Structures are given as C-alpha cells and as structure tokens.
Amino acid sequence: MKNLSIIIIGINADIGFNVCKHYLNNGSKIIGTYRRRKPYIGNLKNKKKLKLVKCDITKRLHLMKLKKFLIKNKFNWDLIFTSVGTTEPIGRFFKISFNDWKKSFNVNLISQLETIHTLYPLKNKKKICNIAFLAGGGTNGPMKNYSAYCASKIALIKMCELIYDENRDLNTFILGTGITKTKLHLETLKAGPSKAGSNYFKIKRFWNSSSQGTKIEDIFSCLNWCIRVGPRKIGGRNISIVYDKLGTTSLQKKLGKNNDMYKLRRHQN
Numbered sequence: 168m169k170n171l172s173i174i175i176i177g178i179n180a181d182i183g184f185n186v187c188k189h190y191l192n193n194g195s196k197i198i199g200t201y202r203r204r205k206p207y208i209g210n211l212k213n214k215k216k217l218k219l220v221k222c223d224i225t226k227r228l229h230l231m232k233l234k235k236f237l238i239k240n241k242f243n244w245d246l247i248f249t250s251v252g253t254t255e256p257i258g259r260f261f262k263i264s265f266n267d268w269k270k271s272f273n274v275n276l277i278s279q280l281e282t283i284h285t286l287y288p289l290k291n292k293k294k295i296c297n298i299a300f301l302a303g304g305g306t307n308g309p310m311k312n313y314s315a316y317c318a319s320k321i322a323l324i325k326m327c328e329l330i331y332d333e334n335r336d337l338n339t340f341i342l343g344t345g346i347t348k349t350k351l352h353l354e355t356l357k358a359g360p361s362k363a364g365s366n367y368f369k370i371k372r373f374w375n376s377s378s379q380g381t382k383i384e385d386i387f388s389c390l391n392w393c394i395r396v397g398p399r400k401i402g403g404r405n406i407s408i409v410y411d412k413l414g415t416t417s418l419q420k421k422l423g424k425n426n427d428m429y430k431l432r433r434h435q436n
Contacts, residue, residue, distance in 0.1 A: 175248050178206055183248070186387060192212055218240070233286070247296075249299070249300050250301060255316075295335075299341070312366065352370050
C-alpha cells in the first residue's frame with residue numbers, strides 16, 4: 168500500500184520502526200510516537216515525510232498533545248499501527264505484584280484503546296480506515312507465568328472484534344506475528360527461569376541463535392494484505408502470519424463465508 172497517512176504508536180519498538188521504514192519507502196506520510204528515547208532516523212529514506220512525537224500513551228495529557236499535533240498539521244490518518252507492549256510482570260499470579268499486573272493491562276490494552284478512542288475523530292472521513300494491533304503468545308493456549316500479558320492480549324483481540332462490529336467505517340484487525348527477535352524478549356531473560364519457567368530456556372536458545380524468527384517483510388506483507396482485502400473479510404479478526412495461508416484466494420473465500428473464523432469462539436468443545 169502506497170501514499171498512506173499513518174500513525175505508528177511505539178516507533179522505537181523493533182517492529183514499529185521497521186514497519187515505518189517500509190512505509191516510508193512506499194511514499195507514505197508517518198507520525199511516529201516514542202516514549203523516552205528518540206529513535207535514530209539518519210539512514211531512513213524519505214525521512215522528511217516522518218514526524219516524531221514524544222508521547223507516553225499511558226498518560227492522558229500526552230494523548231491530548233498528540234491529538235493537538237495532528238490537528239495542527241492537518242493530519243487525517245488512514246492507518247493506526249500500535250507496536251507497544253510488555254510481558255511483565257512475569258511469574259506466578261499469586262506471587263507477583265497486583266499493581267504491576269494492572270500496569271501491564273494499562274500498557275497492553277487500556278492505553279491502546281484510549282489512543283484510538285482519542286484519535287478516531289481525526290481519521291480520513293473519505294475512506295475506510297485501518298487499525299492494526301499486535302497479538303502475542305499465549306492467546307490460543309495458556310502461557311504459564313505470563314498471566315497479565317496473555318489476558319490483556321486476549322481482551323485486545325475481543326475489543327478488536329467489537330470495535331469493528333460497531334464501526335463499519337473501520338477495518339480493525341490484530342496480527343499474530345509468531346516469535347520474532349525483538350527487545351521484548353529481554354524481559355523474559357531478565358526475569359530468569361525462577362519466574363519465567365521453561366519459557367526462559369526457549370527464549371534464551373532463540374535469542375542466542377542466528378534465527379530472526381518471523382521476518383519483518385512477512386509482517387509488512389501481511390499488514391498490507393489485510394488492508395487490501397478489506398473489512399468485510401478481515402475486520403475484527405486475529406490473523407496469524409505464521410499459520411494462516413495469507414494471500415490465497417481459498418482463504419479469502421473462507422473468510423467471506425465464515426464470520427466466526429479467526430475470532431474468539433467456542434464451538435461445542
């Protein structure tokens with residue numbers, strides 16, 4: 168997809184920065200938010216089309232400043248891509264701080280929803296616009312010691328569906344990237360095996376290997392495919408970059424016929 172007006176929430180994140188790079192190469196205009204450290208953009212092509220805004224989306228005042236910045240720059244978005252998240256706190260539910268557990272929900276769920284709620288009036292009203300979230304591990308099965316992360320991501324999946332059902336001027340969807348070599352895994356390595364359990368050893372092997380996991384090109388291709396196919400077949404769904412047969416006409420036909428596909432459902436089991 169080319170020449171879009173895009174907001175990337177969390178441009179400092181590995182996936183957020185690389186998605187930004189790909190869209191800049193396609194001629195899109197981008198506003199990217201960062202929380203603490205301003206990202207280095209010296210090597211980016213078309214960087215004149217990128218504007219950076221310091222914004223901690225967990226703070227209401229920061230969100231209002233972001234909204235004012237968009238209004239001032241007459242920026243009406245076609246796509247919001249959120250690339251923020253945390254796996255912390257890691258550990259058994261009854262042994263971790265519940266305040267930390269709530270903070271995780273704020274980062275992974277509440278603040279992202281408040282962001283799109285705040286920025287919705289500034290969408291491009293001439294077309295159907297897109298909101299893309301990132302799902303995480305443990306959303307299809309229990310992931311022991313990561314209760315806040317898993318539960319908040321599952322809630323985000325359901326909210327993605329609800330927002331689409333209520334707003335047919337939006338194509339909202341959530342992408343499951345599979346394991347990807349990003350800084351997020353440093354939280355598990357920091358927690359150690361006493362808190363992260365067996366997942367610590369899995370992540371340590373992956374981190375020390377030459378594998379990059381899911382390629383950023385595949386994430387970018389999936390994102391574009393979801394936008395191109397459109398809301399009737401994609402809206403409200405949890406799309407797996409690793410397991411779904413993206414780009415095939417057979418999958419598009421199935422999605423067109425089955426409204427429950429790739430959504431949180433229980434069917435007689």
